[in-house]
Amino acid sequence: MHPHTHHPFWIAIHLPLLRLEVFVKPWFDAEELAASVVLSQGRVVAMSALAHQAGVCTGMRTGGVQMLLPDVRCFQRDVQKEYAALNAVATALLQYSPQVSLADDDSILIDISASLSLFGGLRTLRKRIQGTLQTLGFSATTSIAPVARAAWLLAREAARKKRAGKHALHLKKLSRRLDRLPVGLLATAPPLLDLLQGIACYSFRDLRQLPRPGLQRRCGKAILHELDQAYGEQSELHQWHVASPEFKARIELPDRIEQADALLLYARSLLAQLLGWLASQQLAVTHIHMELFHERGRQAIPPTLFDLQLAQACWQESHLLSLFRERLTQLKLDAAVISMMLEVKQTIQRQAQTYALFPEPGGKAEDHQRLLELLLARLGDENVLQSAPQADHRPEVANNWISIMKKRPAFERDNSRTALRPDWLLPQALALEIRQHRPYYRSELTIISAAERIEAGWWHEQVQARDYFMATDASQVRYWIYRERATDPDADEPVWFLHGIFG
Known part of the structure; x- marks a missing residue:
């Protein structure tokens, strides 16, 4: 069934092992985790699965834990680390919705009403959120409901029963599911548990069937207000998580x-x-x-x-x-x-x-x-280069390359020049053989262009006097070759060099 996106939907994320996982991440096997507990004022407030299997329970003193597990790893609870971890998780979840709120009992609420279409529906979005939590290194239970308080309650109940979490997408189904929850799950209920159980009030259904005026006199307004919020009969106010201006x-x-x-x-x-x-x-x-x-x-x-x-x-x-x-x-x-x-x-x-209507080729x-x-x-910045030609007639100087990360200097191409030059120049010009009075490279080269004469460099004492030509070999590959201008009138053969290759 696909929910209508105009209805409100909330996903609640509960981190039942946050107190432990700020010290030990669940990325490793249980054997590597060993038995670990978190202590506050000498009593256990969180434990690993192995510690729980060995008989360790919440509230146990340090001595009792060490009797059961002599090699237990003990951590002192760090509230600041827990708060920093919750803020880190909330910041990461902002990629799915701008409306993320920290909730009680190590939980986070996200209004995903406007995010469903963008992320491909409830199932896909929930899977992505769970993947992000796993990447961050936290175990979590998640639940989805049209009411924020109800989603929060269902996520905490899933953690209590060691389940992944469920979702109730419609108010009727949500009401039936809430009716079965234990009354102690309400945030305002713990101080009133003895009183409520004394009058055989164990579930939300039992609590709602009691006369409201009498319940309010004996228990106060807060528990009724929270109950109404869970069933969507009272509005809720949320303080949205705001990311720091710098990361x-x-x-x-x-x-x-x-x-x-x-x-x-x-x-x-x-x-x-x-x-x-x-x-x-x-x-x-x-x-x-x-x-x-x-x-x-x-x-x-x-x-x-x-x-x-x-x-x-x-x-x-x-x-x-x-x-x-x-x-x-x-x-x-x-x-x-x-x-x-x-x-x-x-x-x-x-x-x-x-x-674009027509994508770029x-x-x-x-x-x-x-x-x-x-x-x-x-490869590193120094090994990925871009061309940065310089205004110089000499090919070795004009053909300049700089890092791709540097800004290329402004260069005005001389549009009056019609001679073609290759983009790929050899690091050093290669002297060519002469066969039958013609330059030779892999096969005999045939000149196919008029000469481009370059005479430059006299001001740097790097005088060049060359005639450049385009030439092709037997495979029709085009080369850029030059002939040194003869300084000796008695030389038998001109000296030819291969300087570049056309693409």
């Missing part, structure tokens, strides 16, 4: 990384945040700066720095990822990396995409620019 993101690596290509996994996490930031600002990036940090303290080593200069502004994930992959594959590390930082140095306003200009950027990442 700088850092990630701490779980281990020392020795090989540069192994850093791509973590670079993708930074890239996901960058994509959300670019989408929220409607920007395209032209210059990215990356720093790879090594040892700290007494054995501190300066960070490894590299930049990605883009020939054309970009905001597409596939293209940026390919550039990162090429650069990291070519990078040689002097020491192990312990953290990474990505910073945007230069952006431009994103241009709206245009669709040979591909679009954007495809050409992406090829150049891929070559830059693979």
Whole structure:
């Protein structure tokens, strides 16, 4: 069934293991994760699956955990890391909707009503969001509903039951699903649980069947207000997440990384945040700066720095990822990396995409620019060149090349000249054999043009006195050859050279 896009739809993302996953990422196998717990004031507030299987539960003291698991890894809860992680996730999710809001209990809400057509429907959009969360290194449950509070409740219930999450697209189905939820799932319910269970009120249905005036006197207005919001009978206010005006993101690596290509996994996490930031600002990036940090303290080593200069502004994930992959594959590390930082140095306003009725032959200009950027990442700025001709009669001087990243100087072509010259000159002119009084290269060369006489360079003491000709061989390949002007009138044969090849 395809929902109508004019109806509101919310996707709720709950991160049940955020407190643990700010320290240990779920990119690895369970065996590599080992048993880990997060402690706050000496009690367990989060645990890995292996710790749970061993009998560890929330609220257990450190001593009890160590009795069950002598080799347990203990982390002290870090609220600042959790807040920074939630903001990083929210920034990354801005690529799917500008309306992203942080919610209670390590959750995020996204209004996707206007995003469904753009991303190909609910199923595709949900899959992409889950892929982004996996790239960021967080386990998540997701639920979709026409009401934000209801989606939030369903996502948390899915985490409680160890399920991926469900969606209820219509209010009738949503009401039936909400009726079955345990009353303790409401954010306002925990202080009232003993009272509610004492009057046999266990589910949302039970709570709604109680007389409202009496329930309000005994429990207050807040729980009724939250219940009405869940069923879509009360409006909600949301504070939208606003991305920073400048982009700088850092990630701490779980281990020392020795090989540069192994850093791509973590670079993708930074890239996901960058994509959300670019989408929220409607920007395209032209210059990215990356720093790879090594040892700290007494054995501190300066960070490894590299930049990605883009020939054309970009905001597409596939293209940026390919550039990162090429650069990291070519990078040689002097020491192990312990953290990474990505910073945007230069952006431009994103241009709206245009669709031509008749596409350009040979591909679009954007495809050409992406090829150049891929070559830059693979070969380096100094090895990808563009022509920058200079105003000089001497071919060696006029045929100048500079890096593709440099701005080509202004050059006015002399339209009065009719002589053709090849774009490809040999680095050094090649002396030709003379057979039967004619120049020879692979076969006998036949001259097919009048002479172009060049006499120049006397002011630099590099005098050239040459007659240039176009010539063809037996395979009809065209060459640019020249004959040195005879300075010795008694010379038997003129000296011929191959200087260029026509395309």
